[in-house]
Amino acid sequence: METTTHSPITIEATVNAPVAKVWEYWNSPEHITQWCAASDDWHAPYSDNDPRTGGTFKTTMAAKDGSFSFDFGGEYSNVVDNQLMEYAMGDGRKVKVVFEDQGDSTRIIETFDPENQNPIEMQRGGWQAILDNFKRHTETN
Template identity: 50%
Template structure:
């Protein structure tokens, strides 16, 4: 048996400047508008203290009220317009990088999977949220 930590990496490119992408990604009022894996889910609350040692929380719930959970943790490192590393409350590590490529900003997320759900389901869920962010960010004016 191996104790090697597996990771999953997902990515998207957004047709927007890094400053806009960073702001929309980290502002709690915006997080509640894009942070959902499916149309029958929503994020009812978001808090974000974007600094090393700062805490974050997003409350995700099924719209029918049948299920909900807190997605929360603590930032290990924050490099403005470049990177966010954090540890989820269950101890899993996540790294998010932001890279400018011409007129686009590429977001790459690498995360340690949990042990309850299949890897592919987790990849698809996190990618769906990232895709929602892309759609939301590209629809914003200014």
């Protein structure tokens, strides 16, 4: 079987909230279930998160019509509160999330290894949509 290796993908957003609030909303299951979806016809009915080095996480992402769902999860390899999260997903792909404290706002830079099944732009768009949902949720709650 031939595998294709792609360069990591980076997305980002600036959230108009202090880093402590951004960190809390990023990591609290009660908030994750409110923002972790790429479109309005999907939702996250379940989330469990232990945001520490060696901790694990799992979020169920599901179509609202019940036609499909999957678990997104992994293990944290490096966590620095309010600054950095690095983890490996269940399939071994790596993700790095940097939280840059800018006073009244926080810049989030997320870099992830793409999978080989879907086009790169589709993956970038999906992850960016989830990050944009996070931004909206955090700024309005």
